[in-house]
Amino acid sequence: MSSFPRADDFAPIPEYDFIPLGPNDFIFNHDAEHSLSATESPLPDKLSSFKNFYITRPLSYSNRKYSFSTKYEKFHVTAHHRAGYNKIYNFRRSRSFFFELVDLISDTNQIELKIYTNDYHMSSIPIQHTSTSRLPNIKFQISKLLTHFFSTQKVIPRRLQSKFFGLIRKKLLERVDFIKSRAQKNDLTNHMTKTFFNFSYKKYRFYFGIYIPCNHFCTTNRLNTTVHTCTVPVPFTLSKGRSACILHHKKLVLYITPKDEIPPHDNNCCNPKDFHADLLHRRWASKRISNHFSRRLGISFDTKYHAYGLNNNAKKGSDCIYGKIYFNFKHRHSTSIRTQKRQHARFDSLRRQIFHSSNLPPNANRDDQFLAAKRKCFLFDAEQHICKRLKHLRYKKKFSTPLQSYYNFPLPFPDQDIGIIPVQPVKDNNIPIDELSISTDPILDKVPSHLIPLIPDYPLYAGGLRNQPSALKVKKKKLQPLTVGSDAWLALMEEAYERYEENKRYEENKLVYSIKWETDPDRAEYREDLYSAVMDYTDAIHNLELKKLEIASRPPSLPVPKNTKKGKQKKKNKQADNASTSTFTSDIITDKEILMELCDPVNIHEDIPYSVRSKAQLYEPDVMVMDANLKKRRADTNGNLDSHYGLYIPKKVCTAPDRLGSDTSSSNDTK
Incomplete structure (x- = not known):
């Protein structure tokens, strides 16, 4: 069996032992800076004012040994969304290990990694190590931390540790360079660099990375308002040293720099929406018209923005x-025949997939193909014209x-959009009739004033407001629209007015x-429904149980006294018994x-x-989400919750009376 590699068995490489220092070097450890005097520092005096990950070895080696320790520090987050780069916080199917690197000598006598x-x-017992340098370089620190990891884990066998040791150390050293390069940039972009990389062995998953603290201020809990610095590892870093954990992503300053607009000086002055x-x-x-071209499919199309009229919201909702x-x-298509065949194959496959999903x-x-393509916002013909609603910007009411x-x-108005059919403005019904402008159209004089704001821009046909024919049916059967002001037209408008009033009361x-x-x-x-x-x-159950209680509390009917005399009294006693029996039965x-x-x-x-509940869960699942209750006690502060500690009380099986008052019991005996 091969021996386990030691962390200090390596040859110094200039690439990792020395890198020219700069004033903008990014620092992983955000603790307070503590510099040493010239007599205590093993480095030359001219490098004492710089900060760098890579510390050069002194020219003369001494026999003095410096000790430092490595240990595990546990972290835990309560956020439920752990997808994407937040997968490092998942502990059920994977484990995360972030290595803290020290680039400054602290005031303590011993460095703790x-x-x-x-x-x-993992055991929290620290392991002691020795070094000939008071501040070991980055490669030596990573090697010792990996030695601590391999000596405490029970997944990777010892015969494979020598293979994975060098691989993981190389990846971590590269990750240090990536993070440093990203954090020192001063550009106004939101490009992210992950602080970790994936590593898997059989069915086990690991995430190794460089530890960067969140450093956002937070409180311990709702009861304790003491403010402290967050020490949870961050999954990524951005330019200008921006980083945050899963709990403080909303506190990041993100830059909005559209290509066709001048970026604002202060991005916090305006709401992103x-x-x-x-x-x-x-x-x-x-x-503005934007041109789009896809080399993969060999197609091109144009897009532009359209503003819906204000009446579209006032009338149609x-x-x-x-x-x-x-x-x-x-x-x-491409000029290459080989590429052209591939573009044809991809486009035909996409079109078949969309039509197949629409059955x-x-x-x-x-017409059916155009309708199916419109649902998926897919263009395949030059005569197509699709208008997709932007649902993230809506009117409030x-x-x-x-x-x-x-x-x-600013809101768009219909008269500013050239090429769109102008819509009649909405008249306010609260204005008195005397102040309304006198119409010059003799046809509208026959229309009641309360129906004028509801006059549609399209013609109406016979058959009811809910049974209006389609454009294809009108063209095929050559249907004639109803005349404005006629009795049938007024009946349809009265129906529309009733629907409008009903919607208004509903709102x-x-x-x-x-x-x-x-x-x-x-x-x-x-919630009201x-x-x-x-x-x-509850009222129905109450009425039923109240009637049962009344029947149960009613005194039983007394039997009719019988005469013991013989003769004529036998017939009277028999008649009395029949009468009492019939009354009780009734x-x-x-x-x-x-x-x-x-x-x-x-x-x-x-x-x-x-x-x-099922209807809301199927069609409107958002309405079932309860608002945040700030007064609600958390599970870790409530000692009466047995489920929090894994205790469950066995339940007893009891008999319950049915709704008609008769007792029903289970045939099985409960032990």
Whole structure:
């Protein structure tokens, strides 16, 4: 069996032993700087004012030995999102090991190197090492830390440690250079450099990296307001020394530098959403057209931004502000025949995949293909014209005219968008009829004033407001629209007005619920519906149980006294017995009928709360998210939670009466 490699068995390489020093060298250890006097420092005096990872060895070696220790330091985070570069915080399927490097001599007599890990099975007992230098260089520190790791882990066998030792040390030394190069940059970009790399052995996963502390201020918990510096390892570093752990990603300063705009001097002065909305408004107002070309598919197309009119939100309730138009599709294949065949194959494969996902047959007509491609925002024909809604910018309130004073960014208006059919402005219904402008159109004089703001821009056809024919059906059957002001047209408009009033009352109720539950309208509506369903079911159960209690508390009917005399009294006693029996039977039947009637509402309202929750979970899962409760106690501060400590109380099996009052018990005996 090969011997385990020692950390100090290496030849000094100029690449890692000495690098020219600079004033902008990045420092991993963010502790306070402590410099030594000229008599205590083993380095020349001219290098004492510089900071660098790589410390040159003194020219004359002494026999003095300096001791230092290596140990494990545990870290743990409570954030649930651990994907991407945050995978280093996952401890169920992988383990992370971050090596802390010391580049400054502290005031203490002994240097302590730490390995930050989320593996709580590792022993925290430190291991002592010796060195001929008071401050070992980076390669020596990494070697000793790796020696500590291999001597405490139980996964990688000893026969393979010599193979992986040099590989991991080389990767860590390269990671030091990568981090240093990124952190010293002064450019205004958001490019990230990871502080770790992946390493796997069979089914075991490891993440090795260089430890950089978060250094953002945070509190211990909600009860203890003591502020301290966060020491959790960071997964990446950015230019200008920016870094943050998973708990403080929101505190990072990110730069917004669009290519066609002048970058602002201070990125914190404007909300990113407002800045993006202002950028889209400028691109829409300047009628900017962007050209896109794909060499992989051999196609090209153009895009531009479109602004929806304000009436689109006031009448139809469509709250999207902007849309992105895709048009001018062209095939631009390569001149190489081999590349051209590959482009054809990729494009045909993508088109078949999109049509197959929409369940279209191979011989589908052109309109169905255009509709399927529109759902996936896919261009394959020069006659296509797709407008995709930008759903991240919306109006705050539906079915109302938005006001500019409610927004921190400029709103587009219909009369500014050339090429879009102008929409009639919305008239305010709160203005008295006397102050309304007199219409010069004789046709509109026949239309009531409350219907004028709801007149659509498209023609109406017979058949009801919900059964309007499609454009293809109108063209095929040559249908004639209804005349404005006719009786059929007015009936459709009255139906539209009733629908508008119903939507208006619905929105007003949502606002009332929002004030009542102190949350947004969608969540408030869901909670009000669930509250009403639960209360109806509770009332039905209460009425049923109240009737059962009344029947149970009713005194039993006394038997009719019988005469013991013989003769004529026998017939009277028999008649009295029959009468009492019939009365008692009629009372029992009446009580059962009442119980059956009370059981019907229980059966009806029993499944309504579950249907409300399942519907919200299927169509609107965001409304089920509860607001943050600042007064809620955490699990680690509540000692009454048995589940927190893994204790479970065995439950007993008991009999419960059914809804008709009769007791039912399980046939199986519980031991």
